Amino acid sequence: xxxxxILIVEDDEELAKSLQLFLNEIAQTTVSHDGFEGQMLxxxxxxDLVVLDLMLPQVNGYDILKHWRNEDHLSMxxxxxxxxxxxxxxxxxxxxxADDYLTKPFHREELIMRVKALLKRSGHLGNDNQLTxxxxxxxxxxxxxxxxxxxxxxNGKEFDLLVYFIQNPDTIITKDQIFDRLWGFExxxxxxxxxxxxxxxxxxLKKSSSLSPIKTLRNVGYxxxxxxxx
Amino acid sequence: xxxxxILIVEDDEELAKSLQLFLNEIAQTTVSHDGFEGQMLxxxxxxDLVVLDLMLPQVNGYDILKHWRNEDHLSMxxxxxxxxxxxxxxxxxxxxxADDYLTKPFHREELIMRVKALLKRSGHLGNDNQLTxxxxxxxxxxxxxxxxxxxxxxNGKEFDLLVYFIQNPDTIITKDQIFDRLWGFExxxxxxxxxxxxxxxxxxLKKSSSLSPIKTLRNVGYxxxxxxxx
DNA sequence: CGAAGCAAGCATAAATTAAGCTTAAAAATT
DNA sequence: AATTTTTAAGCTTAATTTATGCTTGCTTCG
Numbered sequence: 001x002x003x004x005x006i007l008i009v010e011d012d013e014e015l016a017k018s019l020q021l022f023l024n025e026i027a028q029t030t031v032s033h034d035g036f037e038g039q040m041l042x043x044x045x046x047x048d049l050v051v052l053d054l055m056l057p058q059v060n061g062y063d064i065l066k067h068w069r070n071e072d073h074l075s076m077x078x079x080x081x082x083x084x085x086x087x088x089x090x091x092x093x094x095x096x097x098a099d100d101y102l103t104k105p106f107h108r109e110e111l112i113m114r115v116k117a118l119l120k121r122s123g124h125l126g127n128d129n130q131l132t133x134x135x136x137x138x139x140x141x142x143x144x145x146x147x148x149x150x151x152x153x154x155n156g157k158e159f160d161l162l163v164y165f166i167q168n169p170d171t172i173i174t175k176d177q178i179f180d181r182l183w184g185f186e187x188x189x190x191x192x193x194x195x196x197x198x199x200x201x202x203x204x205l206k207k208s209s210s211l212s213p214i215k216t217l218r219n220v221g222y223x224x225x226x227x228x229x230x
Numbered sequence: 231x232x233x234x235x236i237l238i239v240e241d242d243e244e245l246a247k248s249l250q251l252f253l254n255e256i257a258q259t260t261v262s263h264d265g266f267e268g269q270m271l272x273x274x275x276x277x278d279l280v281v282l283d284l285m286l287p288q289v290n291g292y293d294i295l296k297h298w299r300n301e302d303h304l305s306m307x308x309x310x311x312x313x314x315x316x317x318x319x320x321x322x323x324x325x326x327x328a329d330d331y332l333t334k335p336f337h338r339e340e341l342i343m344r345v346k347a348l349l350k351r352s353g354h355l356g357n358d359n360q361l362t363x364x365x366x367x368x369x370x371x372x373x374x375x376x377x378x379x380x381x382x383x384x385n386g387k388e389f390d391l392l393v394y395f396i397q398n399p400d401t402i403i404t405k406d407q408i409f410d411r412l413w414g415f416e417x418x419x420x421x422x423x424x425x426x427x428x429x430x431x432x433x434x435l436k437k438s439s440s441l442s443p444i445k446t447l448r449n450v451g452y453x454x455x456x457x458x459x460x
Numbered sequence: 461c462g463a464a465g466c467a468a469g470c471a472t473a474a475a476t477t478a479a480g481c482t483t484a485a486a487a488a489t490t
Numbered sequence: 491a492a493t494t495t496t497t498a499a500g501c502t503t504a505a506t507t508t509a510t511g512c513t514t515g516c517t518t519c520g
Contacts, residue, residue: 073371074360077351087337094343099351102331107317113324119328121307121351155494172372175480192480193496199481218479218504219386223372385505405469422469423507429471448468448515 003163004028004124005181007047009038009064011056011083019051019081022108026125027118035059043071043072046181048124048167049115054093058149062096067098077118081106124167133166135209136227141197147209158201159180165214165224174221198222234258234349237277239268239294240311243284245334249311251282252338256355265289273302279348281341282328284312284319294327299327305318307348310338361396364456367440368396376440387412388431395444395454404451426450 004027010016011033020029032038035056042050042064054061061080077099082089085103093101099122100114119125125190126132129140135148138220145152145157154162160182164173175194182197183189198214205211213228236256240246241263250259257278262268265286272280273293291310297306298304307329312319315333323331330344349355361368365378374388384392390412394403405424412427414421415434428444435441445453 075371087339091339091343094347099347101345109317109321113321114330117329118326118351121348157495170372189496190498192498195480196482196496199483203482216480217373217386220373321480387506419507422509425469426471426507433471446469 003160003167004048004119005030005046007032007038007041007050009042009050009056009061010053011035012053018108019111019166021134022112023051023115026119035061035064039064042068042074042076043081044177044180044185045072045074045076046096046177047076049119050076050078052078052080052098054080054084054089055071062092065093065096065098077122077124079118081111081113092097123169133164133169134213134226135211136162136166136229138163138166147205147211150202150208152208154201154204157197158204161197161201165222169226170222172217172221172223177221234278234355235260235276236345237262237268237271237280239265239272239280239291240283241265243457248338249341253281253345256342256349265266265291265294269294269297272298272304272306273454275302275308278352279306279345280308281345283386284314284323292322295323295326295328295385307352309344309348311341361393363396363454364398364443365441366392366396368393373411377435377441380438382434382438384431384434387427391427391431395452396427399454399456402447402451402453407451414417427444 006023006027006029008016008023008029008031010017010019010031011032016031016033020031023029027041030041030047032041036059038052038061041047052061052065052162056064061082065078068078077166078097079100079102080093080098081102081104083104090101102111102114116125120127122215125140131138131140137146137149138159138202139145140163143154145154145159145162152206161178164178164181173193177193178194179187179189183193202212205213211229213224213226215223215225215228236253236257236259238246238253238259238261239251240249240261241456243440246261246263250261253259260271260277262271265288268282268286269289282291282295286294291312295308295310298308309330310323310328310331310416311332311334312318313334320331320436329348332341332344338384346355359371360368361370367376369375370393375384375389375392391408394408394411405421408424409417409421413423432442432444435443443454445455447453
């Protein structure tokens with residue numbers, strides 16, 4: 001299971017499938033062929049990046065992006081991928097908060113490069129698949145974690161949980177977001193598992209590094225505080 | 231708003247001048263027409279972003295970027311601006327750690343948009359989800375409040391209450407409005423809870439800042455007065 | 461006029477509720 | 491069999507609500 005999640009909103013099923021194929025080599029992908037559904041999925045706030053087509057049936061890609069940025073206050077990187085190639089279109093896209101704008105037809109390599117660049121810049125992907133925050137080093141390819149160069153053994157879900165926090169430092173993450181990201185919406189599991197894993201992760205962090213960087217915001221969520229790492 | 235500093239490395243003096251003209255509207259700019267000098271300047275590590283041409287006399291733009299990333303461990307965003315438009319060139323640029331790649335000829339607007347997007351993503355350009363009124367700063371994404379830069383701890387409902395006032399300064403808000411917004415119409419709770427929370431919030435504000443910006447309008451409602459913040 | 465009465469709102473503390481934590485055991489997966 | 495995942499239960503702690511008496515300003519009427 002990959003730690004990165006990319007949402008693809010693209011109505012052309014053929015293209016969507018290739019996109020998924022391309023991007024699967026760096027992340028887990030979710031595809032929506034419908035603008036409305038895509039918007040809903042994005043609202044979950046669990047994706048590390050979104051590839052967004054502009055011309056969708058019913059809903060306009062611009063409006064989706066606008067809503068994400070202005071109403072939902074979501075800050076994940078968004079790459080617009082579209083046939084609309086006029087300057088006005090690009091400017092409009094960027095003004096609404098896009099991070100990159102690629103016009104069809106495009107090269108597979110360029111898409112991957114641009115996606116990687118965005119993930120890197122937004123702190124969701126490190127050089128050679130390594131994320132570093134304070135004393136934490138997380139290697140996404142071999143799933144090895146160290147704190148102050150001391151190895152830290154985490155099992156699968158504990159690792160995924162830590163990665164999610166490391167990728168979103170100083171940001172509130174709700175219990176539902178954690179659940180949706182690690183277990184998936186449709187999971188039958190009780191949401192209280194999240195608490196169990198929080199407890200386990202915190203215990204291990206404390207034991208190995210005597211750090212307690214994850215704060216609880218009762219009724220709101222959790223937050224990994226980088227300030228507490230000094 | 232001009233604390234941003236952009237380095238432009240471009241040997242074509244004509245183009246460099248236009249670039250400077252374009253980018254001056256968002257940042258302070260420094261131009262170098264020479265690869266060596268440009269590399270040195272970049273090494274200072276004081277720039278928030280670099281616009282880099284690839285074909286430079288003597289030194290190759292790729293090598294400069296490579297050196298910055300691998301030897302100097304510099305992480306500022308770099309936008310490559312060049313006439314080299316083959317896929318291989320782009321891939322190469324991204325692999326060396328570029329954040330964006332724009333080919334000549336380009337539109338002024340697009341350059342500015344892309345530069346802004348990079349600055350935003352790297353946290354140098356305001357993207358903050360923050361409300362500010364007088365000495366109050368309320369960050370909606372991490373629910374942190376400060377008054378005169380002094381942190382103020384509020385629990386869930388207290389925070390929601392303050393946000394409601396901050397979002398509607400100098401406006402009368404009735405007790406019912408507060409109740410409906412924080413508890414919902416159908417709530418069974420007695421409406422006098424509002425008074426309790428008003429009391430708690432006021433006490434905390436007073437204690438931390440000795441301000442009492444919320445006035446009671448008997449039989450009418452409450453009002454957060456910005457005038458009282460001088 | 462001015463004191464009594466009254467209602468709105470305030471302050472504090474006590475009681476209640478519920479969110480989140482911890483642990484251990486059961487179930488599933490390897 | 492060993493490890494991971496999930497459930498369940500009791501516990502802890504913080505937020506929420508209620509209850510109570512107090513303060514303030516307005517109204518009324520002696």
